[in-house]
Amino acid sequence: MGFGDWWDQHGVPRVIRFACGMPAIMKLRSQVVPLASGEVFELGCGGGINQQFYNAGAITRYAGIDPSGKLLDYARGEAEAKGWQADIRHGIGEDIPFEDNSFDTVVCTYTLCSVQDQAKVVREMRRILKPGGKLLFLEHGRAPDPEVLRWQERIEPWWKPVAGGCHLTRPITEAVRAGGFAIEPMGARYLPKTPRAIGWNEWGVAIKDSA
Ligand SMILES: C[S@@+](CC[C@H](N)C(=O)[O-])C[C@H]1O[C@@H](n2cnc3c(N)ncnc32)[C@H](O)[C@@H]1O
Numbered sequence: 001m002g003f004g005d006w007w008d009q010h011g012v013p014r015v016i017r018f019a020c021g022m023p024a025i026m027k028l029r030s031q032v033v034p035l036a037s038g039e040v041f042e043l044g045c046g047g048g049i050n051q052q053f054y055n056a057g058a059i060t061r062y063a064g065i066d067p068s069g070k071l072l073d074y075a076r077g078e079a080e081a082k083g084w085q086a087d088i089r090h091g092i093g094e095d096i097p098f099e100d101n102s103f104d105t106v107v108c109t110y111t112l113c114s115v116q117d118q119a120k121v122v123r124e125m126r127r128i129l130k131p132g133g134k135l136l137f138l139e140h141g142r143a144p145d146p147e148v149l150r151w152q153e154r155i156e157p158w159w160k161p162v163a164g165g166c167h168l169t170r171p172i173t174e175a176v177r178a179g180g181f182a183i184e185p186m187g188a189r190y191l192p193k194t195p196r197a198i199g200w201n202e203w204g205v206a207i208k209d210s211a
Contacts, residue, residue, distance in 0.1 A: 004161070007162075008164065009069070009070060010070065012068075012163070012164040013046070013047070013068060013070035013071045013074070015163070015164075016046075016047055016071065016164065017047050017049070017071075017074060020047060020049055020110055021049055022191075022194075024191045024192055024193070024194065025110075025191070026049075028138055028187075028201060028203060029049070029050060029053050029109065029138065030053055031186065031187075031203070032053075032107075032109070032136050032137075032138045032186065032203050033050045033053035033054060033107060033109070033136065034053055034054065034055050035105075035134075035136055035205065036054055036055070036058070036059060036105040036107055036136060037055075037058040037059060037104060037105055038058075038059065038060055038061075038103075038104025038105060039059075039060055039061040039102065039103045039104050039105070040054070040059050040061065040062050040063070040103060040104065040105045040106075040107065041063050041064065041096075041098065041102075041103040041105070041106050041107070041128060042062070042063070042064035042065075042106075042107040042108075043064070043065065043093045043096070043106065043107070043108045043111055043121070043125060044064075044065075044066050044093065044108065044109070044110070044111030044114070044115075045064025045065065045066050045072075045075050045088060046066030046067075046068045046070075046071025046072055046074065046075055047066075047071045047074050047075060048071075048074050048075035048076070048077065048078030048079065049078070050107060050109060051075070051078040051079060051081075051082050051086070052078070052082070054082075056082070056084050061085075061087070062084065062085070062086050062087065063086070063087040063088070063089070063098070063103075064086070064087070064088050064089070065088075065089050065090065065091030065092070065093070065096065065097065066088075066090070066091070067090065067091065067092050068164075069090070072088060072090060075088050076088055092115070092116075093111065093115050093120075093121035093124055093125070094115065094116060094117050094120045094121055094124065095124070096124045096125070096127070096128055098128045099128070100127050100128065101127075101128070101129070101130045101131065102128055102130070103128050103129055103130065103133060104129075104130055104133050104134070105129075105133065105134055105135075105136060106125045106128065106129055106133070106134075106135045106136070107135075107136045108125060108135060108136070108137045108138075108139070109136075109137070109138040109139065110138065110139060110140060111139070112137070112139050112141070112170060112172065112175065113139060113140060113141060113166045113167050113168075113170055114164055114165050114166050114167070116165075118170055118175055119175065119178070119179065122175060122176055122178070122179030122181075123179055123180070125179070126179055126180055126181065126208050129208040130208070131208060131209070131210040132207070132208065132209075132210040133207075133208050134205050134206065134207055134208075135176065135181060135205070135206040135207075135208070136204075136205055136206075137172070137176055137202075137203060137204060137205075137206060138201065138202075138203040139172045139201065139202060139203070140168075140172075140191075140198065140199070140200060140201050141167070141168070141169070141170045141171060141172040141200060141202065142168075142169050142170055142171045142172070142200065143190075143196060143197070143200040144188075144200070145196075148196045148197060148200070149169065151196070151197040152168040152169045152197045153168075153169055155168060155197055155198075156168045156169055159198075168197060168198060172202040173185060173188070173202050173204060176204075176206045177206075180208070180209075181206035181207060181208060182206070182207045182209060183204055183205075183206050183207075184204055184205040184206075184207065185202070185203075185204040186203045186204040186205065187201075187202070187203050187204070188200075188201065188202040188203075189201060
């Protein structure tokens with residue numbers, strides 16, 4: 001195994017667990033994740049950090065996928081600690097292994113930055129939602145300020161291999177809207193005490209129309 005493979009399999013999952021557990025991020029998770037209800041699917045559930053925020057009483061079924069074996073192990077450990085039934089599988093957002101119209105809520109946090117094909121993933125999340133269902137999103141991405149964006153463009157080529165394929169310049173709300181959702185924004189800001197190039201966050205609720 002070369003260093004790159006070793007880093008992806010062992011280093012990146014540990015960095016993700018640490019970085020994605022920062023207090024400012026946990027605060028945002030606590031605003032978004034408890035809104036999940038009914039039959040819930042989480043894309044990029046690896047690490048399992050969101051599980052502590054789910055209101056188990058409002059959820060009738062929880063399923064999630066992630067392509068990282070190590071992060072799936074963490075997620076299964078979190079499910080055990082929470083003591084709930086969780087259908088946690090290996091998979092990718094470009095080809096979600098569930099039927100059309102099968103979930104009330106899809107949760108997607110800090111994952112659209114890392115997928116291969118963002119537009120396809122947004123379409124897949126919409127496909128598996130029931131009409132009227134909601135996508136809860138919380139993501140970092142393309143900053144609105146031109147000078148920050150220039151830094152993001154400079155840093156991204158070396159950031160991506162170090163950070164598990166994470167992009168810095170991807171649009172968030174616009175990408176979700178372009179996938180056919182009606183957006184109810186909840187917030188957008190730079191995270192405190194974080195370099196602005198990696199700190200721009202947007203979060204909200206995206207509704208699949210019931211037509
Ligand atoms: C920065 S981590 C965030 C993990 C978790 N969603 C969270 O909020 O803590 C990015 C996650 O996206 C997952 N990922 C990468 N490519 C993916 C894909 N094509 N489909 C679904 N998940 C993917 C990674 O394995 C990783 O778990």
